[in-house]
Amino acid sequence: MADLSINFAGIKAPNPFWLASAPPTDKAYNVVRAYEAGWGGVVWKTLGEDPAAVNVSSRYSAIYGKNKEVLGFNNIELITDRSLEINLREIEQVKKDWPDRALVVSLMVPCEEESWKYILPLVEATGADGIELNFGCPHGMPERGMGAAVGQVPEYVEMVTRWCKTYSKMPVIVKLTPNITDIRGPARAAYNGGADAVSLINTINSITSIDLDQMVARPIVGGRSTHGGYCGPAVKPIAMNMVAEIARDPATAGIPISGIGGIGSWRDAAEFIALGASSVQVCTAAMLYGFRIVEEMKDGLSRWMDEKGYNSIADFSGKAIPNTTDWKYLDMNYKVIAQIDQDKCIGCGRCYIACEDTSHQSIANLLQDNGTHKYEVKEEECVGCNLCQITCPVTDCITMVPQDTGEPYMNWTQDPRNPFREAS
Structure with a gap:
């Protein structure tokens, strides 16, 4: 039987299925239920400085298919709205109670060295397995100089990553924003800053729909709205492309990747892993269908691996990359x-x-x-x-x-129809 256990950047987990930093990982109650259901790890919802963030109501909207299935999910929720002290206390207790499961803490504080120097020892003291730097949140936090405002500037990514490696012994995972022209820039910056791994993608800037009676976008907050973060099945193709871009970039070759974006089945997970991921994170599917979806994910992936003769996740991680080209x-x-x-x-x-x-x-x-x-x-x-x-x-x-054309392999750089073809 296939072995689903992984060692991701030094973080061990019984399977590659982790819950992403989001509402499902906001408190001990949720995380314990997730572990009981069989999830291999969680990324605790993003912690910040006190006073805690304040959220609005409502927060979610969606794009639906013909049968009311959710194709894309939009949110304008911020990082945790609970105090840092409460979160740290719960993280410490959960890790003590579930030592075999991965527990990574997502962090977002101002882009100031002292802020990171202060919070990192507090998180490390909980016994958490690692940290994930939230450089991707596209709403609310960028206006405060955090989230995507950092992730869109490679120099900031490298600088903060280096601070974290300086002031902490924990593995550092950098979560990347997709709201950028070329994902390789911030990925290279994270690598240069000493990151142990990257995770992607965070949510995409979006407005999902307009209420044409009230003439306001959804979700509606007191008659007004704003852009939010888009996730769910609709973002999967974008996420897979960005994962592949990093996996096949010589400048970041070999860096562990945690794949995120529209994963809701074992097949989705297998596709991300084939493109270079070695763990996967799930959010929207869990929010829509509950934590027990992981049972089918684990069973399906294990059966498929047995059928293909793969003994471990590492056996097929990145296997599609040599066949992915320009x-x-x-x-x-x-x-x-x-x-x-x-x-x-x-x-x-x-x-x-x-x-x-x-x-x-x-x-x-x-x-x-x-x-x-x-x-x-x-x-x-x-x-x-x-x-x-x-x-x-x-x-x-x-x-x-x-069809058998009888012609040998010839790419566009060699094609005589290309006026800029390269010399043989």
Whole structure:
């Protein structure tokens, strides 16, 4: 049976599934329930200086699918609104009671050396396994010179990280903001500052919807609103790209990565791990479905690893990175064309409409004697874009079939059609 245990930057946990710093980890009651449910670790909701932050009401909004499933989740909640003393006392007790689980403390204090020098020994005294520097919160805190206001400036990231390594012996994880042009900049800064690991992504600046009667964005606070932090399934593609960018950057190669962003199943976790993560953090899915989702996550990941012959998380962490490259290195001579399985086709015509109206007019609409329609791919016109496959509602009805072009590998830097091609 697969071994799900991990050693993340010196922090041991029985499995890679951690709760992210958020409302689910705001107090001992929640964290103990999470451990009882089987979570391998938690990142305690961000601590700050006293007096504690004050939150507003309401705080959440969402983007929904057709069946009311939450696709994206938006929040304007700040860091913990409980005192530093209460949080530290609870952290110490929880760690004593659950020594085998990872307990990382998220921190955010002003970008002043004395503030960090003061709080770090207090956290270390609790016995916590490590700290996560919250350089990503996109609302409320940046106006105070914290959160994303730090994470968007690599020099600040490196400076604060170095302070933390100077005044603490705990592993330092730097949580990165996605609200930046190139995630590699702050990741490199964290690495240069001595970070033991990075975690990403934090939430994305967002306004999810507008109440068109009141003419105000949601969530509504006394008739007004503001942008918040976007998370949930909708951000997963963005998060995975940023994780991969760091994992394949020579300047940060090998730094442990905790993947965050839209993880709600074992498959999501496996995908993040394949792109270089060695632990994953979950928030939105736990808030929507409760802590017991971790049971299915652990079971599913373990079964899949057994099926693939992976004995540990390390066996497949980063395994997809060698196959992730820049567009210019893709094979220009590789070709696929669509193929429709007529036995599975239900004749809905969605592939035809999509291709005819918005793509390459590569599907023929043939009227049959019985009045039904048959759809066939015009192979000579098909460019292999796979729009038809995406629009088809029937699994495996349309497949993309590789073609033997007889041509060798040739990327864009070598292509004679590229006026700026590189010399061989």
